Each structure stands twice: as C-alpha cells, then as structure tokens.
Amino acid sequence: MQGFCKTKAGASVRRRTGFAALGLAFSTLLCALAPRPAFAFPDRPVRLIIPLPPGGIADIVARVMQPHLEKSFAQPIIIENRPGASGIVGANAVHNAPADGHTLLFVTTTFSINAALKPSVQYLRALEPVSILAQNSLLFLVNPNVKAKSLKEFVALAKTQKMFYGTPGIASQAHLLLEAWSGQAGIQMQHVPYQGGPPAVLAAVNGEVDLTLISPAASLPQITHGALRALATSASTREKELPDVPTAAEAGFPNFHARQWIGLVTTPGTPQPIIEQLNRAFQEVLQREDVKEVMLKQGMTPGRGGPQELRQLLDTEIKQWTEVAKTAKITVD
Numbered sequence: 001m002q003g004f005c006k007t008k009a010g011a012s013v014r015r016r017t018g019f020a021a022l023g024l025a026f027s028t029l030l031c032a033l034a035p036r037p038a039f040a041f042p043d044r045p046v047r048l049i050i051p052l053p054p055g056g057i058a059d060i061v062a063r064v065m066q067p068h069l070e071k072s073f074a075q076p077i078i079i080e081n082r083p084g085a086s087g088i089v090g091a092n093a094v095h096n097a098p099a100d101g102h103t104l105l106f107v108t109t110t111f112s113i114n115a116a117l118k119p120s121v122q123y124l125r126a127l128e129p130v131s132i133l134a135q136n137s138l139l140f141l142v143n144p145n146v147k148a149k150s151l152k153e154f155v156a157l158a159k160t161q162k163m164f165y166g167t168p169g170i171a172s173q174a175h176l177l178l179e180a181w182s183g184q185a186g187i188q189m190q191h192v193p194y195q196g197g198p199p200a201v202l203a204a205v206n207g208e209v210d211l212t213l214i215s216p217a218a219s220l221p222q223i224t225h226g227a228l229r230a231l232a233t234s235a236s237t238r239e240k241e242l243p244d245v246p247t248a249a250e251a252g253f254p255n256f257h258a259r260q261w262i263g264l265v266t267t268p269g270t271p272q273p274i275i276e277q278l279n280r281a282f283q284e285v286l287q288r289e290d291v292k293e294v295m296l297k298q299g300m301t302p303g304r305g306g307p308q309e310l311r312q313l314l315d316t317e318i319k320q321w322t323e324v325a326k327t328a329k330i331t332v333d
Contacts, residue, residue, distance in 0.1 A: 041274050042102055045076040050106045051090025053083045057217060057298050058106045058262050061134055064294045068285040086110055088121060095123045099269035101278055104130070107263045109173045112314050116321035117171055117332050123268070129314065130264040131279040132305030133286065134295055136215050137235030137259055138174070140248070141228045143207045151185075151232050151251040154211065158187040166192045166200040166209035171332045174200070174213040176321055177234070177258050179328040184253055204228055215260055216241065216299035234258040241299075261303065263310050279306045 046069075050059050062079055069077045082090040087110050097103035105127065115124040140151060148154035157163070167174035170193045182189055192209050194200040197218045204212045205227045216239055222228040223242070232251040233239050248256040264282060266275065285291055286302040295302055305313070325331070 041100075041277060042073050042075045044102060045078050046073060046101075047078050047080060047097075047103045048106065049080045049082050049090045049093055049104065051082055051084070051087035052106075052108075054081050057134075057136075057215070057300065058108055060298060061262055061295060061300070062106055064291050065282070065285050068288060068291065069281060072281045072285065086114055088114065088118075091121075091124060091127065094265070094267055095127060097267045099267045099271075101266055101270050101274035103267055104278070105265050106133075107265055109260050109317070111263070111265075112317035113171060113173060113176065113321050115314070116318045117325055117330070125314075125318070126268040127265040128268055128270050128275060129307045129310035130266055130275055131282045131307070132303035132310050132313065133262045133264055133282060134300040134303045135259045135261040136217065136298075136300045137233045137239060138177070138213050138215055139219060139223075139233055139239075139242075139245070140231040141201075141204055141212050141214060141219055141223070142210055142231060143204055144226060144229050145207060146210050146229070148231070149229070150246075151248065151253065154231060155185045155187055158185075158189060163187075163189045163211065164192050164209040165189045165211040165213075166194055166203040167212065168197045168200050168214075169193045169195060171325070171330055173258075173260065176324045176328070176330065178211070178213055179330065180324045181248075181253065181256055183327065184256060201228070220299065239299075261313070262300075263303070263313070265310075275307055 048062055050062055052058055059081065066077045066079060082093060084090070087107070090105055091111070094103050094105040111124065114121065118124070142148060142154065146154070146157070148157050165178050167178065169175070175191060175193065178189070189211070192203065194203060197214055200212050201214055201219055201222060203209045205222055213234070219228060220241060223230050230242055230245045232246055232248045233242070234248055234257065236247060236249070236257055238247060239245060264278070266278070283304070283306070292302055
C-alpha cells in the first residue's frame with residue numbers, strides 16, 4: 001500500500017509538472033502570435049530643419065507652432081536653421097537621418113523647383129511627403145511711375161518699350177512664373193535677378209525694375225504707402241487686404257494661377273503610421289486661433305492637406321517647372 005501510494009504520488013507530480021510546462025509553452029506561443037503594441041512615437045526630441053535663414057515666413061510658422069507641437073508630442077521640438085544651396089543642405093540632412101520620423105524638413109515652393117531643375121539631386125523626390133502647412137498668393141507689382149493700372153495695360157506698354165522685371169533670383173518661383181506669364185501675354189521682358197525677395201521689392205520701389213512678383217507679406221507696407229502698385233494677384237480669389245485688386249484670371253489671364261506654399265517632408269522609408277501621426281499633429285496645431293492669427297498676419301492661409309495631397313502638389317509642380325524652364329531655357333548649376 002505504501003509503495004502504491006508512493007508510485008501514484010510520483011506520477012501525479014510528474015503530470016502536474018507536465019501540465020505546467022505545457023501551459024507555459026502555450027502562453028509563450030500566444031504572446032508570440034498576439035499583435036505587438038505600437039511603439040511610442042516620438043520617444044526622443046524631434047528635429048525640425050528649416051533650410052532657410054531665421055526670420056523668414058517658414059521660420060515664423062515653425063516657431064509659432066513649436067510650443068503646441070511639444071505639448072502634443074510630449075517631447076522637445078528642436079528647430080534648426082540650415083540654409084545653403086537653395087535648400088539642398090537642409091534636405092541632405094533629412095535624407096541621411098534615420099527613417100523614424102524624428103527628423104523633419106520644412107519645404108517651400110523652392111523644393112519642387114530644385115527637384116525639377118536639379119535632376120542630379122535624385123533624393124529630393126524620394127523624401128516622404130507629410131503635410132501641407134500653409135499657402136499664399138503672389139502679387140504683380142509695378143513702380144507707381146509705370147503708366148499701367150492693369151495687367152492688360154502693362155502688356156500693351158511692354159509691346160511698345162523695353163520692360164525690366166526683378167525676382168529673388170535665377171530659377172526662383174517668380175522668375176519661372178513671370179517667364180510663363182510673359183509667354184501667355186506675348187511679350188518679352190529683361191530679367192534682373194536679386195539675392196532674395198526684399199532686394200527685389202526695393203528695386204521695384206526705386207524704379208530699377210518695372211515689375212516684380214512677390215508675396216503680400218513682403219510688399220503690403222509698400223503698397224499701403226503708395227510705393228508700389230498692385231495690378232493683380234496670382235490666386236484664384238482676391239486678397240482680403242486688397243479687395244480691389246483682381247485675380248490674374250479676372251485681369252484677362254484665365255490660365256494663370258500660382259501660389260507659394262510651405263510643406264513638411266521626412267526621411268525616405270519612414271513608416272506610414274508615423275507619417276499619419278505627424279500629419280494629424282501638425283494639422284491640429286494649424287487650427288489653433290493663435291497660430292492662424294500669426295499666419296494670417298504674414299499673408300498666409302493655414303494649409304489643409306496630408307501626404308497624398310502634398311505628393312500630388314509636388315508631382316504637378318515638378319512637371320510644370322520642368323516645362324517652363326525648358327521653354328524659357330532656364331538652367332541652374
């Protein structure tokens with residue numbers, strides 16, 4: 001009897017041990033098969049690279065959004081101004097960063113121009129679109145001594161005398177757009193490039209050039225004080241601050257429409273869930289009244305568009321700039 005009991009007890013212990021091992025193995029298998037929880041993003045400071053000097057519109061937009069983004073992400077947002085080579089220096093830094101969404105790049109219309117006119121910099125087209133943040137129109141501006149109060153009058157004048165137009169530089173958006181518009185108008189003008197928007201505006205004020213195409217933020221004080229005259233806006237609707245200035249379409253050029261914009265891109269290969277999270281966070285901040293107020297004072301409208309919309313915008317503009325540059329024989333080094 002004692003031996004029997006001893007044998008049964010040993011078997012019982014072995015069975016219990018076997019069941020425990022089986023249960024542990026089964027639990028391990030379930031844990032392996034169960035969906036893993038999403039990793040936290042961001043898990044460290046986020047770098048926001050602006051490929052332009054401090055003080056510009058993109059820089060202003062980034063800094064007014066910064067504290068709200070830090071609250072949303074519960075991480076510091078480190079803004080880095082990395083100008084150089086028309087934005088290529090900043091773009092290169094983001095392209096070479098880890099593909100984890102922690103390094104972002106503010107881009108403007110110059111980005112799509114570079115992608116179109118600098119095919120050797122292939123990685124520009126590979127950067128991942130995230131969000132459209134802001135946009136604004138451009139204004140056709142003339143020196144008050146120019147005897148034209150409309151685009152049609154300016155065209156008529158340009159057909160009788162040589163006209164000069166100033167831009168922020170060779171292959172700038174204004175340069176490409178004014179070449180495209182000149183073709184539509186059937187006129188030829190002499191291009192005078194300057195190093196940035198403010199010098200181009202000053203040149204128009206001083207009468208060094210007859211015409212320029214620039215943002216309202218860069219020219220409203222001069223317009224208000226009569227130092228420049230606005231003939232038309234490039235947008236599809238009139239400017240709130242300049243309700244009497246027609247659109248280019250209203251002024252007789254229905255095929256002319258253009259805008260400046262600010263967007264956000266990140267490193268190629270960044271996971272789509274992170275891109276979607278970034279887009280949501282930035283779009284939510286853009287709806288804040290204090291952010292809207294600052295942007296509107298800069299002549300910008302908060303943008304509404306995610307990665308698909310920004311990709312479509314980039315594809316459209318790259319094609320447009322390629323064609324304009326080819327027709328006008330504009331090249332860059």
